[in-house]
Amino acid sequence: MAKPNVKEQIVTSSLELLHSKGFNATSVQDITEAAGVPKGSFYNHFASKEALGLEVLQRYVDAVGTLATVLHDAALTPRQRLQQYFDGMIAGNAANDFQHGCLLGNFSTELSNQIPAMRSAMQAAFDGSSAQLTAVIAAGQQDGSIASALPAAELAGFVNDAWQGAVLRAKAEHSRAPLERFVRVVLDRLLT
Amino acid sequence: MAKPNVKEQIVTSSLELLHSKGFNATSVQDITEAAGVPKGSFYNHFASKEALGLEVLQRYVDAVGTLATVLHDAALTPRQRLQQYFDGMIAGNAANDFQHGCLLGNFSTELSNQIPAMRSAMQAAFDGSSAQLTAVIAAGQQDGSIASALPAAELAGFVNDAWQGAVLRAKAEHSRAPLERFVRVVLDRLLT
Known part of the structure; x- marks a missing residue:
C-alpha cells in the first residue's frame, strides 16, 4: 500500500523541478531523487510523468x-x-x-x-x-x-x-x- | 569534409521539428531522421544540439x-x-x-x-x-x-x-x- 506522504513528497518536489527546468528536461529519476524516495515508488502513485504533470x-x-x-x-x-x-x-x-x-x-x-x-x-x-x-x-x-x-x-x-x-x-x-x-x-x- | 547541403537539410528539418515539438522533446536522432542524413553526420556540423538550436x-x-x-x-x-x-x-x-x-x-x-x-x-x-x-x-x-x-x-x-x-x-x-x-x-x- 503506497504511503500518502510519499506521494505528497513527489508532488511538492516536482513542482519546484518542473517549474524551474520544464517538463521534458525533468526525468522521473530527477523527481524521485529530489523527493528522496525510491525511483520504483513513483509508479505506485502516478501512472505516468504526464499524470504527475x-x-x-x-x-x-x-x-x-x-x-x-x-x-x-x-x-x-x-x-x-x-x-x-x-x-x-x-x-x-x-x-x-x-x-x-x-x-x-x-x-x-x-x-x-x-x-x-x-x-x-x-x-x-x-x-x-x-x-x-x-x-x-x-x-x-x-x-x-x-x-x-x-x-x-x-x-x-x-x-x-x-x-x-x-x-x-x-x-x-x-x-x-x-x-x-x-x-x-x-x-x-x-x-x- | 562535411557537405554544406547536409548542414542545410539538418537546419531546415529541425526548424520544423523544434517549432512543433520543442527543444527537449526533440532528440538528435529525431533530427537526423527527419533530415534523412546519417545520425553520425550531425556532429560534423554542430558541436551540440544547443549549437543547432x-x-x-x-x-x-x-x-x-x-x-x-x-x-x-x-x-x-x-x-x-x-x-x-x-x-x-x-x-x-x-x-x-x-x-x-x-x-x-x-x-x-x-x-x-x-x-x-x-x-x-x-x-x-x-x-x-x-x-x-x-x-x-x-x-x-x-x-x-x-x-x-x-x-x-x-x-x-x-x-x-x-x-x-x-x-x-x-x-x-x-x-x-x-x-x-x-x-x-x-x-x-x-x-x-
Missing part, C-alpha cells in the same frame, strides 16, 4: 488562485483589486528572481502540442483567470472607474494573455521590468 | 524579420504598418493551425533558465522587435495618429510582450481568437 499543474493553479482572492475583496475598489493582484503575482515571480516564469505559461508553450489532457487543463485555467478579471473590470466599468470602450471580457482576455507575455519576457530577461511595465500600461493607460 | 533560432528570427519590413514602409501610415505586420504574424500562426506558437516564445519559456547563450540570443531578438515597434509608434505619435500618453518605447515593449502572450494563449487554445483580440485591443484601444 497534471497534478502539479492543478496544484500550481490552486496556489495562484489564492492570490486571486483579492479580486473579490469588496472593501477595495476594482482598480485597487487589480493593482494588488498583479503586485502579488510580481512578488511570486520575484521569489525565483524572475527565472522560472509561470508554470501554466511554460507548460502551454512546451506541452500544448504534445499532451491533449494538459492542454484541456490549461484552457480551463486560463478561462478561470479570465473570468475573474472580467468580473473586476465589469465592476470598474459599472462604477465608472474603468473605461467602457471595449467589453469587459474582451479587455480581461487581452490582459490575461498580456500578463503571460510579460512573464515570458521577464523570464528571458531575468528581470522585473517587463512586469512593472505591464502594470503601468494596463492600469494607467488601457483601463483608464 | 541557436542556429535554428537565428534562422527563425531572420524569417520573422522579413515580415517586419512592412514596419518600415513609408507608403503606409504607422497604423497601417502595424495592422499589416500583425496580419502577417497571424497568417504565420495560421500556417500551423495555431498549434506551434512562436519559436522565440517557446524557447524563452523552455530554455531561458537552461542555456545562457540561448537566453542572450532571445534577449537580442526581443530587443530588435521592440525597437522596430518603437520607431513605428513614435512615428504615429509624431503625426498624431497614435496616442502620446505614454512613451513609444514603453508602449512598444508592452505590445511586443503582449503579442507573445496572445500567441501562447492561441497555442493553448489552438485558436486564432486570442490573436484577433490582441489586434483589436492594441489598435482600436491602446494606441488610439
Whole structure:
C-alpha cells in the first residue's frame, strides 16, 4: 500500500523541478531523487510523468488562485483589486528572481502540442483567470472607474494573455521590468 | 569534409521539428531522421544540439524579420504598418493551425533558465522587435495618429510582450481568437 506522504513528497518536489527546468528536461529519476524516495515508488502513485504533470499543474493553479482572492475583496475598489493582484503575482515571480516564469505559461508553450489532457487543463485555467478579471473590470466599468470602450471580457482576455507575455519576457530577461511595465500600461493607460 | 547541403537539410528539418515539438522533446536522432542524413553526420556540423538550436533560432528570427519590413514602409501610415505586420504574424500562426506558437516564445519559456547563450540570443531578438515597434509608434505619435500618453518605447515593449502572450494563449487554445483580440485591443484601444 503506497504511503500518502510519499506521494505528497513527489508532488511538492516536482513542482519546484518542473517549474524551474520544464517538463521534458525533468526525468522521473530527477523527481524521485529530489523527493528522496525510491525511483520504483513513483509508479505506485502516478501512472505516468504526464499524470504527475497534471497534478502539479492543478496544484500550481490552486496556489495562484489564492492570490486571486483579492479580486473579490469588496472593501477595495476594482482598480485597487487589480493593482494588488498583479503586485502579488510580481512578488511570486520575484521569489525565483524572475527565472522560472509561470508554470501554466511554460507548460502551454512546451506541452500544448504534445499532451491533449494538459492542454484541456490549461484552457480551463486560463478561462478561470479570465473570468475573474472580467468580473473586476465589469465592476470598474459599472462604477465608472474603468473605461467602457471595449467589453469587459474582451479587455480581461487581452490582459490575461498580456500578463503571460510579460512573464515570458521577464523570464528571458531575468528581470522585473517587463512586469512593472505591464502594470503601468494596463492600469494607467488601457483601463483608464 | 562535411557537405554544406547536409548542414542545410539538418537546419531546415529541425526548424520544423523544434517549432512543433520543442527543444527537449526533440532528440538528435529525431533530427537526423527527419533530415534523412546519417545520425553520425550531425556532429560534423554542430558541436551540440544547443549549437543547432541557436542556429535554428537565428534562422527563425531572420524569417520573422522579413515580415517586419512592412514596419518600415513609408507608403503606409504607422497604423497601417502595424495592422499589416500583425496580419502577417497571424497568417504565420495560421500556417500551423495555431498549434506551434512562436519559436522565440517557446524557447524563452523552455530554455531561458537552461542555456545562457540561448537566453542572450532571445534577449537580442526581443530587443530588435521592440525597437522596430518603437520607431513605428513614435512615428504615429509624431503625426498624431497614435496616442502620446505614454512613451513609444514603453508602449512598444508592452505590445511586443503582449503579442507573445496572445500567441501562447492561441497555442493553448489552438485558436486564432486570442490573436484577433490582441489586434483589436492594441489598435482600436491602446494606441488610439
